[in-house]
Amino acid sequence: MTETPAQYLHHHGLRKTLGRELVLTTFLDQSRALSHGELNTLLGDQLNRASLYRVLQSFEESGIVHRVPDDEVSVKYALCSGACSSEQHHDNHVHFKCNHCGETQCLPEVKLPKVKTPDSLKVESAELLLRGYCRHCAA
Amino acid sequence: MTETPAQYLHHHGLRKTLGRELVLTTFLDQSRALSHGELNTLLGDQLNRASLYRVLQSFEESGIVHRVPDDEVSVKYALCSGACSSEQHHDNHVHFKCNHCGETQCLPEVKLPKVKTPDSLKVESAELLLRGYCRHCAA
DNA sequence: ACCTTTATGCAACAGTGTTGCAAATATTAA
DNA sequence: TTAATATTTGCAACACTGTTGCATAAAGGT
Ligand SMILES: [Mn+2]
Ligand SMILES: [Mn+2]
Ligand SMILES: [Zn+2]
Ligand SMILES: [Zn+2]
Numbered sequence: 366m367t368e369t370p371a372q373y374l375h376h377h378g379l380r381k382t383l384g385r386e387l388v389l390t391t392f393l394d395q396s397r398a399l400s401h402g403e404l405n406t407l408l409g410d411q412l413n414r415a416s417l418y419r420v421l422q423s424f425e426e427s428g429i430v431h432r433v434p435d436d437e438v439s440v441k442y443a444l445c446s447g448a449c450s451s452e453q454h455h456d457n458h459v460h461f462k463c464n465h466c467g468e469t470q471c472l473p474e475v476k477l478p479k480v481k482t483p484d485s486l487k488v489e490s491a492e493l494l495l496r497g498y499c500r501h502c503a504a
Numbered sequence: 505m506t507e508t509p510a511q512y513l514h515h516h517g518l519r520k521t522l523g524r525e526l527v528l529t530t531f532l533d534q535s536r537a538l539s540h541g542e543l544n545t546l547l548g549d550q551l552n553r554a555s556l557y558r559v560l561q562s563f564e565e566s567g568i569v570h571r572v573p574d575d576e577v578s579v580k581y582a583l584c585s586g587a588c589s590s591e592q593h594h595d596n597h598v599h600f601k602c603n604h605c606g607e608t609q610c611l612p613e614v615k616l617p618k619v620k621t622p623d624s625l626k627v628e629s630a631e632l633l634l635r636g637y638c639r640h641c642a643a
Numbered sequence: 644a645c646c647t648t649t650a651t652g653c654a655a656c657a658g659t660g661t662t663g664c665a666a667a668t669a670t671t672a673a
Numbered sequence: 674t675t676a677a678t679a680t681t682t683g684c685a686a687c688a689c690t691g692t693t694g695c696a697t698a699a700a701g702g703t
Binding site: 380381382383400401402414415418438439440 | 660
Binding site: 519521522523524551552553554555558559562577 | 648649650651652653654659660
C-alpha cells in the first residue's frame with residue numbers, strides 16, 4: 366500500500382475519521398484476520414464498540430476488508446488485497462487458521478483450484494479455509 | 505443410514521434420549537446444514553434451548569455432526585457422512601450456501617482438490633464453502 | 644426394583660451484533 | 674473563515690448467541 370491510510374480511505378469513498386484510521390492502521394500492524402472482539406480489545410477506549418461495528422461495515426461495503434468465515438463465535442475480517450471496491454470483492458483466496466493460537470491469515474499466494482459442481486447450482490464465489498498449525502505453533 | 509436413530513446414537517456411544525432423537529430426526533428430515541437457532545425454531549418447546557446446545561456438542565464430539573463455518577451470526581451443523589467418530593472427523597468435503605435463501609448444503613460428491621501451501625504451515629484439514637444460488641433460487 | 648451415571652430444564656450470565664438518537668466531526672459551499 | 678449540510682460517533686437499550694451451576698428427571702446396568 367503506497368498511500369497513507371487517509372488517502373486509502375478517501376479512494377474508497379470514505380471520509381477520513383479517527384476511528385477508521387485507527388482500525389485500518391491496526392489491520393496493517395497486525396497483518397492477520399481480526400474479529401470485532403480482538404479489534405475492540407486492541408483499541409481499548411479509543412473507539413466505541415458500536416462505532417467499531419459500523420467502521421467494519423463501511424470497510425466491508427467499500428472493499429477495504431472482507432469477511433473470513435469462521436467456525437467460532439464471531440466472524441473475522443481481513444484487509445482486501447487491493448482490487449476490491451464497493452462494486453465487487455475479489456477475495457477468492459485461501460485462509461489458514463491455526464488450531465493452537467487461533468490466528469487466521471490470508472494466503473493470497475495460494476491458488477484456489479476450480480472444482481466441478483452440480484449443474485443445478487450457480488456458484489459465484491468460493492472460500493477455502495485451511496486449518497492446522499502455524500509456523501509458531503507447529504508441534 | 506440403515507440403522508434407526510436410536511441405534512445410530514448407541515453406536516456413537518450416546519444414550520438414546522428424546523432430545524437427541526428429535527435433533528437427529530430433524531437433520532435427516534431437512535437434509536441440510538442447520539444452525540442452533542433454526543433447530544430451536546423447528547423443535548419449538550420440545551427441547552430446551554440450553555439442552556439443544558448440549559445435544560449439538562455431544563453430536564459433534566461423537567462424530568454425528570460436523571461444524572460448517574459460516575460468515576453470519578451463528579455456526580451451522582450438518583450430519584456427518586458416516587465415517588466420523590469421536591476419534592476423528594472425516595468431513596473434508598465441500599459446502600454450498602445460497603445467497604438468496606441462505607440454506608447450506610453438503611456436497612459430498614464434490615472432490616476437494618489438494619492445494620499447495622507454504623511449508624511453514626502444517627495443514628490438517630480444509631473446508632471449502634461455495635456461495636451462489638441454489639436450484640430453487642437461481643435467477 | 645435399585646443404583647449410578649448422564650441428560651434435561653431452568654435461570655442467570657457474558658459476549659455478539661443492531662438500532663435510535665443527540666452530540667460531534669468532516670466536507671462543501673459561501 | 675465561516676456557515677450549512679452530510680456523515681460519523683458515543684451512548685444506551687435491546688435481541689440473539691452461547692455457557693454454566695444446580696436441582697430434577699431419565700437412562701442403562703445390576
Ligand atoms: Mn483474505
Ligand atoms: Mn458436511
Ligand atoms: Zn498458531
Ligand atoms: Zn436458495
